[in-house]
Amino acid sequence: MLPREPYKGLTRKLVLAFDVGTTFSGVSYCILDPGEVPVIRGVARYPAQEHVGGDSKIPSIIYYDLQGDVRAVGAEALQEHIIEQAEDEGWVRLEWWKLHLRAKRLASSHIREDDIPPLPHGKSAVQVLADFMRYLFQCAQTYIQESHLSLWRSVENSIEFVLTHPNGWEGAQQQQIRRAVELAGLIPSDQEQSHVHLLTEGEASLHFCVTNVIASDAFSKTPIAVSDYPDEEEDQSDSQGVVVVDAGGGTIDLSAYSMKLSPTSFEEIAPAECCLQGSVFVTRRAHTLLRNKLFGSNYSSPEMIAQMTSIFDKSTKLRFRKPDEPSYIKFGTIRDKDAKYDIRSGQLKLVGRDIADLFEPSIKAIIEAFEQQMRAASTPVNFVFLVGGFAASDWLFAKLQEYFQPLGISFCRPDAHVNKAVADGAVSFYIDHLVSSRVARAxxxxxxxxxxxxxxxxxxxxxxxxxxxxxxxxxxxxxxxxxxxxxxxxxxxxxxxxxxxxxxxxxxxxxxxxxxxxxxxxxxxxxxxxxxxxxxxxxxxxxxxxxxxxxxxxxxxxxxxxxxxxxxxxxxxxxxxxxxxxxxxxxxxxxxxxxxxxxxxxxxxxxxxxx
Incomplete structure (x- = not known):
């Protein structure tokens, strides 16, 4: 773990970090007490959450009724009685809504209008973000009140908010986030926003990697590849290149830094990269594959294709490892069969190579972004860390390892809750402030x-x-x-x-x-x-x-x-x-x-x- 000094402030303060993701979101926090060493914690209990205490994130799903009022958020939106009530009363279900906020300059020709569920009538993406952040804040408040007796009153007027966003978001998107903070009631509209700090997901992930991996004893013993250029050898002993790949649901962010360990400090060495090729786009390509494969069958209805796509997203996608072996989507009962369409005993059989092709645009985007950074970087790269929810894919990890290994680059994914890397790292950013310089992205x-x-x-x-x-x-x-x-x-x-x-x-x-x-x-x-x-x-x-x-x-x-x-x-x-x-x-x-x-x-x- 990264060694920290006791907090030098004069009064108690609460740091709250929100990681609002395309598919999942979470909150981390830290109570800063004068003279005490800061400890980063995660909100690990949310309404309707199945794995109480063991899951630090909730789905980024929100239901609105016909009047535009919020009816269910997060894990609550997955409850069967909520789904049934939503169908009966015509509620609007929103997921992947964060993509409505995307920076227009990012390459997005692969995104079709029907890929992103439309916003409810009269609701803007900023208002949806505000509603979701308000819910996250309420969950965080409840969790802290239940976990730390009599503490909330002492910090409720001394809260520092750290809000993360993809690397590719700039002024316009930052303005939208700050507006959402006001609409959510996190700070009064007439109050200066000096207590709101915006941070790229890439830099947040770097802080997580430093805290949980780079500062560990095991990392200090990791062998470093030696440069073929003698004049670079001396520089490498002093500073080493580190790239963090934050593979999330919507975006994949790459951030490159030079690292010094005594004392620990980082400088950005290349403009941050951002690709709209996160895991949801693998799922969207799977939706197209299923629709084409089952066209003309008894299983081609939009509802059935949506059900199979959901099963693919939750299980098949993560389990996929070998393109020379078939993959399966178990969607029905033993009576569901159609040999012509590779359906037997309620299972749809898919060719492994077809599944691998669904990942290919995302893998290609990561490699191209990495190479772009290497052309601009002033320091050779020794380490690459893969974090984020998409990092759970063994196939993604294997294909990237296949690329990095011949380059003599150490490639790894931290095994300690990579899905909470951004939220924990955002708190670390406020406490540790490890990056001393950055590179202009434009x-x-x-x-x-x-x-x-x-x-x-x-x-x-x-x-x-x-x-x-x-x-x-x-x-x-x-x-x-x-x-x-x-x-x-x-x-x-x-x-x-x-x-x-x-x-x-x-x-x-x-x-x-x-x-x-x-x-x-x-x-x-x-x-x-x-x-x-x-x-x-x-x-x-x-x-x-x-x-x-x-x-x-x-x-x-x-x-x-x-x-x-x-x-x-x-x-x-x-x-x-x-x-x-x-x-x-x-x-x-x-x-x-x-x-x-x-x-x-x-x-x-x-x-x-x-x-």
């Missing part, structure tokens, strides 16, 4: 324009778009000025700053200014124009600066064109990316005032004031 900057330069071929090609600004100079629009480039390693205290100016015709127009922080996710190393790969640009947030006092100090200047008046405002745009959420500032000289707004507050482009 290029960030702002839209601007440039004075026209006839000697620049890029300007000449865009001459038809030119205009005259307030100072009388010809200018070219659609310029993108990068401030932070993709792949840049950023420490927590490092800031990235670029200077800009605007010119305006009237003093009244100078009382405020808004700047969009833009994100580029294309292939160019340093994009310069918005009209190239326009679809690769998106707006993360809008920063609004109140400049009324500054405007009173401005002096008019004369235009080059007609000697008319104009005003010039100089400012800096600052980006800080060392923490788990990106921050942006506008800075200008007026008694060194700074306008600061966090991106997650503004991802929906609301106009907010800050100073």
């Amino acid at each position: 290029t960030y900057g702002i839209e601007c324009y440039s004075p026209y330069n006839s000697q620049d071929p890029e300007h000449s090609a865009r001459q038809h778009t030119s205009f005259i600004d307030a100072s009388g100079k010809p200018c070219i629009p659609n310029r993108f000025q990068s401030i932070l480039l993709k792949g840049t390693q950023v420490s927590e205290l490092r800031e990235f700053r670029k200077s800009f100016y605007i010119v305006l015709k009237s003093l009244a127009a100078c009382t405020s200014h808004s700047t969009d922080i833009m994100c580029y996710n294309g292939a160019l190393q340093e994009p310069q124009w918005l009209d190239v790969e326009r679809s690769s640009f998106s707006t993360l947030c809008t920063i609004h600066a109140d400049l009324q006092e500054l405007a009173q100090t401005l002096r008019p200047q004369k235009s080059f064109l007609d000697r008319s008046k104009y005003y010039k405002i100089e400012f800096d745009v600052i980006i800080l990316f060392g923490h788990t959420e990106l921050k942006a500032q506008i800075s200008w000289k007026d008694k060194v005032r700074v306008s600061l707004l966090l991106i997650h507050f503004l991802a929906d482009r609301e106009r907010c004031k800050g100073c």
Whole structure:
């Protein structure tokens, strides 16, 4: 286990971490008492849970009635009387609803509209997330009250929430999570969200691996593969590369770090990767396989195919190990038989190779994402850890081991509750804070324009778009000025700053200014124009600066064109990316005032004031 120092805070505090997954969700927590060594625990008791005390997760299922009210959540939604009542009263059953929140830039051509159950009428994905988080909080509160007598009152107003999300989720999705926190009533809507911390599932999983594997005595004795390059050998003895593959229900997240063990510290060495190829997509491919195989039979009804798909998901998928052996779905009684469709004694026989093919896109996506990270990584990788619910698949593990072994990479999956890796790791993140620097996953900057330069071929090609600004100079629009480039390693205290100016015709127009922080996710190393790969640009947030006092100090200047008046405002745009959420500032000289707004507050482009 990772050695921890006693908590140095002055008052008791509760850390609650929510892992809301596509298929399963859970909560972990830690009571921080002054002078006591923190211990991470999991909520292991939920309503209607079969294995009391032995299961740390519940299904991410929620039932709504026709009025849009929540009727059953988690394990309760699997009870027979609930299912029967839902059918009688027309309730809406939601599962895999987290995929409605997915980042649009992630490759998702393999996802069809009917793959994800539609949301109830009048309900948004953010509202569903809020309802589910409210339920998780109630379960956590009940569990802590029952497990720790007289403790809840002392911490109910001192709670730190850590909420995890896939690696590929950025500003817009973080904004949705924070909005859901307010709707769920976890914090008052008028309260600052400083007690809410967002974290990628990849970094949470790293903390779990450090706590449960890397800090163990057995790990310290693991032999390290020696590089073929002598000049790298010395570096490897000091730092080693670690990749964590968090294979979940919806997404598969890969995070790469360099590791030092004395003292334990980590630095991200490549942009985090995120693939929409989790275990649910193996199940969806199985649904298509079954529908095609049984077409024209007495077993081809949508209800029967859905039943077989569910059985495949819960048993056949996890048991599959050998493509040269058949697999079976036991769905009926001894009377169910049809030799033409490989059905005997209530069992459907499937060719092992066909089952292996269902896993192939997910395996391929993991390998491609790993290779992408290796091309960007600054440190050779020695270890790869496989965690998450999908890690329970022996076939997935075997195929990845087959890939990593010839590379001399140690590949393993922790045997200690890998399905609670994210929730436990999220608490560890708050307590231990092991990652000291991160890598920018995209290029960030702002839209601007440039004075026209006839000697620049890029300007000449865009001459038809030119205009005259307030100072009388010809200018070219659609310029993108990068401030932070993709792949840049950023420490927590490092800031990235670029200077800009605007010119305006009237003093009244100078009382405020808004700047969009833009994100580029294309292939160019340093994009310069918005009209190239326009679809690769998106707006993360809008920063609004109140400049009324500054405007009173401005002096008019004369235009080059007609000697008319104009005003010039100089400012800096600052980006800080060392923490788990990106921050942006506008800075200008007026008694060194700074306008600061966090991106997650503004991802929906609301106009907010800050100073």
